[in-house]
Amino acid sequence: MTDLPQTLAACADAVLNTAEGREKTALSKRCAEAWFAARAAGTPMPIGQGNPPLNPARPAQPELLDPRDMPRRRTGSLAGRIALLHAVAHIELNAVDLHWDIIARFTGTKMPMGFYDDWVKSAAEESKHYNLVCDVLESLGSHYGALPAHASMWRAAADTKDDFLGRLAVVPMVLEARGLDVTPGMIEIFRKAGVESAVAALETIYAEEVSHVAYGSKWFHFLCGRADIDPKEAFHDLVRRYFHGALKPPFNEEKRAEAGIPPDFYWPLADEHPANAARLTR
Ligand SMILES: [Fe+2]
């Protein structure tokens, strides 16, 4: 096994520059273990300075397609359920990179050690999520890379590469919060189909994602407080600027509240979006 880089930012760069999914997640877990071992020993790893790639390295497969060109899937069939799991695996692999990218990209802003603890812990959990979903895909005779996947998944990261507060608003507080809204429905699909391994994987993901959203909200509020700006107004401005889709109800208001995102953060953005007008006035 090769030696790990000496700083947390260099560890993050190394994960981002590893292409193959299982290799990326194995390195991610080793980096997280080294970080927490050093923290426990009272000799924390230096943060260092990141030099993350604009786009993380990715495996040759899956083929990445524009979302409009993605085949539509019906989850009533095994093929449809495999496609759904494949999409989840793709999201989890992106999530691994997103968590290391925020560590590497914003080293110019001094943050408390707790910030790095939260993001390293989440990165290790995303790595576990990817592996869990890949295990289920493989048990169903498929694998990550067997189907096409969304090309636009990294867009939110690219758009916010120079804006730390924008990154926190859009990635954990919009995209990962959306995961809290939709995961219970996915769990139901696999429960009905009797795929217990998928139910177990998704339940782990659902439980752990609440804290990822909470970390986003916590550090978003921290940075707003440091800059003496109103968090709700800042959130609305940043989501309008960087997020190109609609915030779609129904929202999981209970889990969002648990994660520290109150309704007046997301409802005004959903209400004002033209794509929701018909839905909301019906
Ligand atoms: Fe995840």
Ligand SMILES: [Fe+2]
């Ligand atoms: Fe997450």
